[in-house]
Amino acid sequence: MFYRLRHVASIALVCATVLCAAALPASAAPAVTNLPPIRLGMIEGMSGPFANAGEAVERNIRFAVEQVNARGGVRLPDGRHPLALTVFDSKQGVEDALLQLRQLTDQKIPFVLEGNSSAVAGALVEAINKHNARTPNNRVLFLNYSAVDPALTNEKCSFWHFRFDANADMRMRALIEVIKGDRQAKSVYLIGQDYSFGQQVAKAARRQLEVARPDIKIVGDELHPIGKIKDFAPYIAKIRASGADTVITGNWGNDLTLLVKAAKEAGLRLKFYTFYANSLGAPAAIGDAGVGTVRAVAEWHPNVADGISNSASDAFYRSFRQRYPLPKDDYLFLRMDVMIDMLAAAIEKAQSTDAVAVARALEGARYKSAFHEASMRADDHQLIQPLYVAVMQKLADGGIRFDNEGSGYGFRTERYLAPAATAMPTTCKMQRP
Structure with missing residues (x-):
């Protein structure tokens, strides 16, 4: 509807x-x-x-x-x-x-x-x-x-x-549009779930970063078992050791929530460019550490009008x-x-x-x-359809009307891409009945 x-x-x-x-x-x-x-x-x-x-x-x-x-x-x-x-x-x-x-x-x-x-x-x-x-x-x-x-x-x-x-390439293009203008981003760590989707996210990130920001170093590229990791602290330790200032992940569900929670508990303040950080417990798990640093991409979000x-x-x-x-x-x-x-x-x-x-x-x-x-x-x-890249904000700070899941944190539109800007070429050769 x-x-x-x-x-x-x-x-x-x-x-x-x-x-x-x-x-x-x-x-x-x-x-x-x-x-x-x-x-x-x-x-x-x-x-x-x-x-x-x-x-x-x-x-x-x-x-x-x-x-x-x-x-x-x-x-x-x-x-x-x-x-x-x-x-x-x-x-x-x-x-x-x-x-x-x-x-x-x-x-x-x-x-x-x-x-x-x-x-x-x-x-x-x-x-x-x-x-x-x-x-x-x-x-x-x-x-x-x-x-x-x-x-x-x-x-x-x-x-x-x-x-x-x-699709993953379209979502990644939206995130890269924001990273392209982020001159503080110097080193990126890629982490994702080890199945077809996670593999595609990593490939898309490498391919599009090479074109949009060839100066950025990819200091880590890791896939982990999907739905089986209970403690992401060892992965956060690797990210810290790499010197990364930015993380790109397609993780979703508990794999995303536990990842960002581990980063918060370790006191590691990074920029997270994600596909799905705006729900399923992630905003509450990230807390204040995500304000201004955690981004998500979606076709819509409750604060689309940017205040x-x-x-x-x-x-x-x-x-x-x-x-x-x-x-x-x-x-x-x-x-x-x-x-x-x-x-x-x-x-x-x-x-x-x-x-x-x-x-x-x-x-x-x-x-x-x-x-x-x-x-x-x-x-x-x-x-x-359109895509929005939104950055995490604290509801009490103003600028957004709605938080997510009663967490006190929501997302503010940072970049809007019209439908024509999200479309990408296809290699499909449709076989029709």
Whole structure:
């Protein structure tokens, strides 16, 4: 759900120019009929070391589904159908995810959602390619909200896969744009999780730093086991010994929280350029040490207006916080809302839940709200949208309106990149049915 404009005339103007689901004031929302729901199957790690990340995703998807249903559901020729979400626990493992995919397809659920692991996403793409070729009467579409390995929309692109997050190269470009102007950055330490995503982040950092800041020395490049390190003190000791003044990491979940917590406990004050330092316990773990030094990149954050109130963005964020009021649940991804909205609109345009018809409706689709815009590139099924690099701030110091997870710390926009500035070339050679 993007923020719904209050006036039907304004909505009609937006929806006349972009592919978006019908948005009506609550009092005018058409009633959902008793027709069967359109089912979505989320395959995600709901247990194990990254269970908190899986739970955060589920909250976001359910919030987005509820918004679609609140406005009447998805309109098909026989009437309006509600969306319904079923969650399958992959335990963050490839084999478990593939087992869950088989359960999902056995239940004839037409839409697969996943994102917290690029390794899992890559395996799902291959399995779905084979499944759809083998069973054309039970084809599924894969909607990816967070798996950012660039290969998924380049050499491993698939007609059945759509990515709604910026890939690792795109996110890294945004961070490098800030590092490029940071003349105090002289030596960088790269640290990440040892799987496809972490490896891609390190490669992207090296490649882009060489072009943007060839004067910077990379004094460390280390990958660690994903989800298995309980004490990052030995890694922080290596970073200290290297003389690094800046860390670049794609770590997420507990691997990020424990990393920055170890740096804080060691009294090592570094600049952290991260993909995900704005949530899942990281702001509280970093504390005062992160003010002005820790940065994160995202397609949106609660303080996007840089201290100047944006009523549409603020209303969107407050509606989520009203739905999930506990501080620990304060992790809102705009891209997941965009994904569900664009899917609902594509189903309505296709007048069907058939995977081929919906995929063709999504190709080239545009999204626009009062504070966000995006488009689905047909060539590789990569969503092109803005990116923000934001720096950590203390709420009590002013300049930001919202903190993260009740920590007293939030993020202020430091650099905004318009959609055109985030797009990167693709090598995808799409095979279409």
